[in-house]
Amino acid sequence: MKRVSQGxxxxxxxxxxxxxxxxxxxxxxxxxxxxxxxxxxLTRTLEDRLVALYRQTKVVGGLFRSLGQEADSVGSCYxxxxxxxxxxxxxxxxxxxxxxxxxxEILKQYMAKGDSPTRGRELNIHFGDxxxxxIGQISPLGDxxxxxxxxxxxxxxxxxxxxxxxxxxxxATSTGAFHEGINLAAVQRCPLVVIVENNxxxxxxxxxxxxxxxxxxxxxxxxxVPGEQADGNDVLAVYSITKRxxxxxxxxxGVTLIELMTYRRKGHAEHDNQSYVPTGEIERWERExxxxxxxMRRLVDELGFSASxxxxxxxxxxxEVDRATDEAEKSPPPQARxxxxxxxxxxxxxxxxxxxxxxxxxxxxxRAEGWGTYSADKSADA
Amino acid sequence: xxxxxxxxxxxxxxxxxxxxxxxxxxxxxxIGAYGxxxxxxxxxxxxxxxxxxxxxxxxxxxIVGAAAGAAHMGMRPVVEMQFIDFIGNAYDxxxxxxxxxxxxxxxxxxMVVRGPSGGYVRGGPxxxxxxxxxxxxxxxxxxxxxxxxxxxxxxxxxxxxxDDCVLFFExxxxxxxxxxTMPAGDHVVPIGKARTARQGQDLSIITYAATVWxxxxxxxxxxxxxxxxxxxxxxxxxxxxxxxxVFASVRKTNRVLVLHEDTRTxxxxxxxxxxxxxxxxxxxDAPVLRVTAHDVPLPYAPQLEDFVxxxxxxxxxxxxxxxxx
Numbered sequence: 049m050k051r052v053s054q055g056x057x058x059x060x061x062x063x064x065x066x067x068x069x070x071x072x073x074x075x076x077x078x079x080x081x082x083x084x085x086x087x088x089x090l091t092r093t094l095e096d097r098l099v100a101l102y103r104q105t106k107v108v109g110g111l112f113r114s115l116g117q118e119a120d121s122v123g124s125c126y127x128x129x130x131x132x133x134x135x136x137x138x139x140x141x142x143x144x145x146x147x148x149x150x151x152x153e154i155l156k157q158y159m160a161k162g163d164s165p166t167r168g169r170e171l172n173i174h175f176g177d178x179x180x181x182x183i184g185q186i187s188p189l190g191d192x193x194x195x196x197x198x199x200x201x202x203x204x205x206x207x208x209x210x211x212x213x214x215x216x217x218x219x220a221t222s223t224g225a226f227h228e229g230i231n232l233a234a235v236q237r238c239p240l241v242v243i244v245e246n247n248x249x250x251x252x253x254x255x256x257x258x259x260x261x262x263x264x265x266x267x268x269x270x271x272x273v274p275g276e277q278a279d280g281n282d283v284l285a286v287y288s289i290t291k292r293x294x295x296x297x298x299x300x301x302g303v304t305l306i307e308l309m310t311y312r313r314k315g316h317a318e319h320d321n322q323s324y325v326p327t328g329e330i331e332r333w334e335r336e337x338x339x340x341x342x343x344m345r346r347l348v349d350e351l352g353f354s355a356s357x358x359x360x361x362x363x364x365x366x367x368e369v370d371r372a373t374d375e376a377e378k379s380p381p382p383q384a385r386x387x388x389x390x391x392x393x394x395x396x397x398x399x400x401x402x403x404x405x406x407x408x409x410x411x412x413x414x415r416a417e418g419w420g421t422y423s424a425d426k427s428a429d430a
Numbered sequence: 431x432x433x434x435x436x437x438x439x440x441x442x443x444x445x446x447x448x449x450x451x452x453x454x455x456x457x458x459x460x461i462g463a464y465g466x467x468x469x470x471x472x473x474x475x476x477x478x479x480x481x482x483x484x485x486x487x488x489x490x491x492x493i494v495g496a497a498a499g500a501a502h503m504g505m506r507p508v509v510e511m512q513f514i515d516f517i518g519n520a521y522d523x524x525x526x527x528x529x530x531x532x533x534x535x536x537x538x539x540x541m542v543v544r545g546p547s548g549g550y551v552r553g554g555p556x557x558x559x560x561x562x563x564x565x566x567x568x569x570x571x572x573x574x575x576x577x578x579x580x581x582x583x584x585x586x587x588x589x590x591x592x593d594d595c596v597l598f599f600e601x602x603x604x605x606x607x608x609x610x611t612m613p614a615g616d617h618v619v620p621i622g623k624a625r626t627a628r629q630g631q632d633l634s635i636i637t638y639a640a641t642v643w644x645x646x647x648x649x650x651x652x653x654x655x656x657x658x659x660x661x662x663x664x665x666x667x668x669x670x671x672x673x674x675x676v677f678a679s680v681r682k683t684n685r686v687l688v689l690h691e692d693t694r695t696x697x698x699x700x701x702x703x704x705x706x707x708x709x710x711x712x713x714x715d716a717p718v719l720r721v722t723a724h725d726v727p728l729p730y731a732p733q734l735e736d737f738v739x740x741x742x743x744x745x746x747x748x749x750x751x752x753x754x755x
Contacts, residue, residue: 194495
């Protein structure tokens with residue numbers, strides 16, 4: 049891990065390891081160290097289950113994997129407090145689980161169930177819950193950075209000691225929205241941590257075609273914010289570096305840009321055959337730099353855990369995912385007519401389409417009890 | 431009470447709503463210390479401070495996105511576009527993010543995006559636009575465009591209190607040209623309700639914003655020269671449209687002219703015409719006619735701009751044809 053002071057370019061070296069004396073993870077207890085393993089294992093097992101369901105054609109749309117990136121999602125989100133707000137991207141299922149999303153919600157989303165968090169309106173992990181502190185992403189990339197600038201601007205305006213964390217991929221740093229969002233947040237000294245996950249590919253495009261900057265970390269200088277970089281496949285290093293940025297934001301220190309170095313071992317989505325990846329690259333990362341394998345070795349070799357501690361966790365995860373799958377599969381599909389509800393808080397009275405005799409005028413747009421992932425009233429108090 | 435201008439009415443609405451609700455704040459380019467390009471926000475900074483009157487970087491996507499994020503957290507942001515022409519920079523954020531937020535994620539998006547719009551001011555291609563039609567096509571957004579000072583105030587107050595995102599178009603030609611006495615008390619005008627600007631029997635002109643005044647001029651001329659009784663409907667809200675008010679006028683006069691300053695193809699007049707066709711066909715004594723701008727970007731030179739934009743004389747010509755049909 050290294051820090052870059054403003055106005056000075058960082059040397060191009062591999063991320064250094066955390067110096068033990070400074071590492072924030074040193075304050076984590078045994079339970080928390082095992083927690084990190086649990087969330088990573090849950091992420092991977094749940095995604096494996098989704099692959100099986102996808103092959104059984106039970107997943108309605110595409111499937112997006114974070115294989116090999118579990119440490120960056122889990123380690124970073126673990127640094128947040130319950131009242132902090134996080135905005136994930138498509139490879140941050142692990143972050144969402146840490147922030148309180150449940151396997152059954154994710155399975156129902158992928159299967160487009162009527163009682164999924166978005167009631168079948170949105171796909172995959174595009175959902176959120178302000179109460180638990182995560183805001184659902186949209187597909188146009190970069191947009192969540194300005195949105196999170198606004199969320200954290202509100203924390204600052206209301207003098208609430210809360211922090212925001214937003215993820216952005218290497219590819220989406222090329223968007224105007226990323227630039228406008230991080231710049232606005234920096235100028236306003238919003239308590240926001242911006243994590244650039246450098247997983248080497250944006251769909252098929254390698255980072256060299258995304259930016260002429262030597263590293264994404266260098267962009268921090270241009271925004272006048274501290275920049276830090278860590279090995280994204282080392283969950284403890286990710287936790288440490290994020291925790292420090294979160295603490296700084298909470299103390300009024302404004303925005304930090306963090307670059308996490310990782311690798312996307314699966315394609316953009318399940319259909320992508322990764323023909324653009326050099327031979328042997330994926331296998332090398334799998335063999336030499338799997339974040340879960342690395343952490344398991346560390347837990348056993350250095351941190352005093354036994355193999356059976358980890359096996360117990362694996363078993364707990366398996367049972368949890370099995371139960372969630374059973375529950376999700378039993379859920380009904382949405383009612384077609386519900387497609388008309390919820391566009392406006394105060395709906396205009398529009399005539400329904402006359403050639404659809406089963407459609408109706410929408411009189412009220414506040415959804416029935418249990419709809420949505422949180423209630424509007426609660427959000428006002430948040 | 432003294433009369434105030436359309437611009438002063440907007441400023442008054444901002445003051446009153448910021449005083450009423452601590453969650454209301456303003457963000458935009460040059461709105462604080464400078465008071466805004468047209469001075470719509472003049473005095474706000476002195477009264478409410480930097481926390482609630484935020485001078486932003488030149489970042490339309492950034493400030494609209496930030497407004498959405500703040501709205502999710504219970505705030506009621508009012509974003510100023512320095513010129514509404516620049517709202518195009520935030521089109522993705524408004525149509526992809528904001529418009530869908532409640533539907534897909536049940537996220538509150540109580541926010542207003544307001545800004546000076548429209549032509550007749552020699553502003554050229556990028557300081558004269560009327561981009562409203564590009565937004566009424568996005569379910570989830572509301573669009574209003576007042577023609578009078580009292581509607582400007584009442585509708586802005588409603589927009590700020592509305593739990594949905596409201597795009598508030600202000601006609602800059604009207605900013606300092608028209609005045610009104612504000613109704614006493616807490617003056618709010620409901621979104622979605624049209625106004626009859628002039629009662630008539632022979633034909634109806636359906637319009638909004640600056641062309642309401644052109645329609646009224648034409649109506650006076652037609653009464654004097656042709657003895658025609660022309661009704662003028664000021665839509666005020668473009669999304670939702672007040673179908674009831676439009677249809678009632680159609681059933682009364684049986685002849686309809688739809689007028690707007692925006693270009694013709696894909697303009698709101700087409701939508702209104704289609705609705706009349708679907709719901710009031712048997713009430714019509716003539717085809718619905720449109721008077722709009724030419725389908726070109728808006729040019730700068732007075733000779734060019736006047737030729738492109740609809741003028742009172744155009745309305746008179748169209749109304750005479752309609753009356754004679």
